[in-house]
């Protein structure tokens with residue numbers, strides 16, 4: 001179906017997981033500013049900074065789908081976010097348009113909607129309510145995706161990923177966890193679904209304590225298999241009671257909603 005897929009952020013945690021699985025299915029070009037690792041047979045590996053427009057245009061050339069996972073993936077100084085996540089994401093979309101790509105799948109984040117109340121059970125139509133400059137940059141990517149779909153017909157999914165790890169790590173991630181196999185399923189469905197159009201999808205496993213409603217994008221056929229509840233006893237054994245008025249508890253974005261978010265991913 002695709003002649004070559006570009007994966008940005010290929011050296012990152014999620015990129016390293018996805019790379020071999022994608023490579024089994026489609027010709028792959030893996031790209032990052034950091035070393036990606038030894039190329040697999042038939043894989044193309046490109047080193048490039050997302051803020052370097054000419055390099056990104058070159059990296060997208062010949063690719064008919066893009067998985068845009070490259071980014072500063074935590075809160076950071078605005079100027080750094082601006083270059084890597086905002087300018088970088090524009091470069092990727094514009095490169096994709098020039099390459100006549102059919103689809104761009106963007107790793108957005110729950111932090112694009114981090115200031116919604118946790119118990120609001122928001123769906124794909126939820127307004128952006130970013131909790132950090134990082135969240136603002138993800139919301140920008142969602143807006144670009146909307147514009148490139150409406151104006152140029154490039155199909156798009158923004159994945160509002162929760163906490164994507166091998167296992168959930170704390171109480172919050174009992175709600176927000178996306179297992180790695182469920183991430184792969186989500187990416188593959190976005191690439192293979194007959195109709196993608198413009199889709200906002202929450203990247204979450206089949207968690208009993210899920211915070212988000214993917215009902216409006218059920219046509220993609222994403223059916224997550226894992227459930228964070230299996231880890232609940234272990235994670236809650238020594239957990240302290242929560243203050244429901246603490247912004248880190250009240251809002252979706254957790255500690256990213258505090259005034260000084262610690263520099264951690266999630």
Ligand SMILES: NC(=O)c1ccc[n+]([C@@H]2O[C@H](COP(=O)([O-])OP(=O)(O)OC[C@H]3O[C@@H](n4cnc5c(N)ncnc54)[C@H](O)[C@@H]3O)[C@@H](O)[C@H]2O)c1
Nearest residue numbers: 009011012013014033049050070071073084107161163164
């Ligand atoms: N892991 C999660 O729980 C989670 C949650 C929400 C969203 N996401 C998003 O998913 C994507 C992947 O996440 P991850 O956990 O693998 O993050 P990561 O930090 O491990 O990987 C990001 C990769 O992007 C690359 N990158 C950063 N700036 C760059 C630049 N200027 N030019 C080129 N490459 C650059 C980094 O070198 C890194 O390899 C990110 O966009 C992140 O924001 C992840």
